[in-house]
Amino acid sequence: MYYYRMQAASASTVSQDQRRPGRRPGDSGTRDAVLAAAQRQFAELGYDRTTMRSVAAEAGVDQKLVGYFFGSKQRLFVAATTLPFDAAAALPAILGGDPAALGERVARFVVGILEDADAGSRIIGLIRAAAAEPEAARMVRDLLTRELWARGAELLRADQPELRISLVASELIGLIMARYVIGAEPLASLSPEAVVAAIAPALQRLLAGPAPGRLDKTP
Amino acid sequence: MYYYRMQAASASTVSQDQRRPGRRPGDSGTRDAVLAAAQRQFAELGYDRTTMRSVAAEAGVDQKLVGYFFGSKQRLFVAATTLPFDAAAALPAILGGDPAALGERVARFVVGILEDADAGSRIIGLIRAAAAEPEAARMVRDLLTRELWARGAELLRADQPELRISLVASELIGLIMARYVIGAEPLASLSPEAVVAAIAPALQRLLAGPAPGRLDKTP
Numbered sequence: 372m373y374y375y376r377m378q379a380a381s382a383s384t385v386s387q388d389q390r391r392p393g394r395r396p397g398d399s400g401t402r403d404a405v406l407a408a409a410q411r412q413f414a415e416l417g418y419d420r421t422t423m424r425s426v427a428a429e430a431g432v433d434q435k436l437v438g439y440f441f442g443s444k445q446r447l448f449v450a451a452t453t454l455p456f457d458a459a460a461a462l463p464a465i466l467g468g469d470p471a472a473l474g475e476r477v478a479r480f481v482v483g484i485l486e487d488a489d490a491g492s493r494i495i496g497l498i499r500a501a502a503a504e505p506e507a508a509r510m511v512r513d514l515l516t517r518e519l520w521a522r523g524a525e526l527l528r529a530d531q532p533e534l535r536i537s538l539v540a541s542e543l544i545g546l547i548m549a550r551y552v553i554g555a556e557p558l559a560s561l562s563p564e565a566v567v568a569a570i571a572p573a574l575q576r577l578l579a580g581p582a583p584g585r586l587d588k589t590p
Numbered sequence: 591m592y593y594y595r596m597q598a599a600s601a602s603t604v605s606q607d608q609r610r611p612g613r614r615p616g617d618s619g620t621r622d623a624v625l626a627a628a629q630r631q632f633a634e635l636g637y638d639r640t641t642m643r644s645v646a647a648e649a650g651v652d653q654k655l656v657g658y659f660f661g662s663k664q665r666l667f668v669a670a671t672t673l674p675f676d677a678a679a680a681l682p683a684i685l686g687g688d689p690a691a692l693g694e695r696v697a698r699f700v701v702g703i704l705e706d707a708d709a710g711s712r713i714i715g716l717i718r719a720a721a722a723e724p725e726a727a728r729m730v731r732d733l734l735t736r737e738l739w740a741r742g743a744e745l746l747r748a749d750q751p752e753l754r755i756s757l758v759a760s761e762l763i764g765l766i767m768a769r770y771v772i773g774a775e776p777l778a779s780l781s782p783e784a785v786v787a788a789i790a791p792a793l794q795r796l797l798a799g800p801a802p803g804r805l806d807k808t809p
Contacts, residue, residue, distance in 0.1 A: 501772050502721030512772050520774065537768065537777035538788055544772070545764020549756065553720050553731050553763070555739065558756035561803075568803040569757055573792045584780075584787040 402440050404430040409451035414489075418448060418496055445500040445507040449514065452497055455490030458518045466526040466578075474575025478567040481543055485551060486563045498547050515540065530582055538577045546570060621659050623649040628670035633708075637667060637715055664719040664726040668733065671716055674709030677737045685745040685797075693794025697786040700762055704770060705782045717766050734759065749801055757796045765789060 408429035412421040423444055427434040441447035465476050485491040501511035520540060524532040549555040550566065561569065577583060627648035631640040642663055646653040660666035684695050704710040720730035739759060743751040768774040769785065780788065796802060 498767065498772075499721040502718040502767065508772050512774065515772075515774070534776050534780075534788070537774045540774045541764040541768035541777055542761065542792070543764070544767045544774075545760040545762070548717065548721065548763045548767055549760035553717075553727050553734075555731065555734070555756045555759045555763075557753050558760055561753075565803050569753070572795065572799075572802075573761075576791065576795070580791075583791075584784050 401430075401432060401436065405432060405437055405440060405447075406451050409447050413448060413451055413496075417492075423447065442506065443504060445503040446510060449497060449500050449507050449510040452493055454514075454518050455487075455493045456484060458522060462519070462522050462526055466523060470528075470579050473578045474573070475567065475571040477539065477574050477578065478571040481546070482563050482567050485547065491551070495547055495551050498544055499552065527578065529579060531584075534583055535577050538583055539574060542570065542573060542577065620649075620651060620655065624651060624656055624659060624666075625670050628666050632667060632670055632715075642666065661725065662723060664722040665729060668716060668719050668726050668729040671712055673733075673737050674706070674712045675703060677741060681738070681741050681745055685742060689747075689798050692797045693792070694786065694790040696758065696793050696797065697790040700765070701782050701786050704766065710770070714766055714770050717763055718771060746797065748798060750803075753802055754796050757802055758793060761789065761792060761796065
């Protein structure tokens with residue numbers, strides 16, 4: 372709260388600055404105050420009840436300034452959202468270890484995150500935001516590339532690691548959309564353990580199987 | 591155009607009716623006129639340039655009536671969108687035939703649709719709309735269940751056909767999001783033929799392999 376008040380004081384000056392055309396409004400402190408307010412509101416009120424207006428009010432800045440910095444609610448959400456786990460710490464443990472259980476480890480970790488109310492809604496929110504508009508999609512791609520995909524490709528000991536990781540991403544984004552967003556049955560009603568069992572073999576094949584892109588006819 | 595004008599004439603009466611509280615505004619003819627206008631505009635102007643207002647104007651009805659019938663632009667889009675292929679005709683050919691090439695046939699068909707500018711944007715638009723709000727997600731789920739998933743499960747000669755089909759749906763929705771919406775690389779830059787080769791083995795396993803949900807450790 373101290374931080375918010377401090378920023379609110381400096382932000383009112385900035386808001387006046389905006390009236391001068393051609394001058395870039397705000398400073399990184401103001402932007403940070405908006406982000407901090409957005410983070411708190413998205414977490415506590417949820418996506419639907421958080422608005423550009425309510426975030427601006429909490430940060431003590433003009434609503435137009437939030438629009439200037441972030442363009443849309445979706446982009447503000449993506450900018451304010453971090454992954455609900457420490458990828459730098461988690462990935463080596465998941466992608467290292469017994470190669471025969473790679474797919475199962477990835478499946479178990481991801482399903483664990485998605486089934487957690489808090490962590491799951493953050494990840495599902497990112498994917499929904501990406502679907503809303505191209506600029507939010509680009510931001511989500513940058514976030515996932517930086518945090519997960521580039522690190523994953525570096526850690527994976529197999530040929531074509533980047534392609535494998537992007538296919539794993541495709542698989543997992545499909546799970547998020549089909550089970551948690553669209554609700555495709557019976558996938559949407561499976562127990563978490565059954566989901567792990569259902570997706571682990573495909574992940575295992577993508578991560579440790581033959582090079583992706585070879586058309587073989589054996590199931 | 592004849593249809594539109596005819597509906598527009600009857601719709602203006604309906605719009606007046608709406609002022610009487612408690613009375614259900616419109617009839618199925620008005621609803622159809624709005625849908626026809628939406629279909630034309632989404633196809634010709636694209637999603638972003640089509641608005642509830644522009645559809646109402648073309649259908650000759652009050653914008654509030656469009657809101658009354660469809661609630662949001664996403665829901666109007668889903669209601670106005672049909673699959674860009676005849677599923678009843680296509681599915682038997684794809685899911686029948688040589689079981690050893692099931693995955694490849696599904697992959698080739700789906701990638702063909704998605705790479706077609708017109709057909710692809712309709713399918714991708716449906717998935718994006720589903721991500722936008724729960725009610726649109728429900729409509730997309732109903733459409734896909736009715737047109738594709740129920741039919742697919744009936745045609746598939748394997749145990750647990752519904753679960754297999756929902757996992758195939760998950761896989762393909764992931765492809766749509768990762769390649770066409772989020773742009774995960776290198777998947778997003780693969781040639782269509784390389785995408786077919788990359789996803790066919792997983793589809794083959796889901797459609798004709800061991801029962802999904804069994805954790806085996808062989809890739």
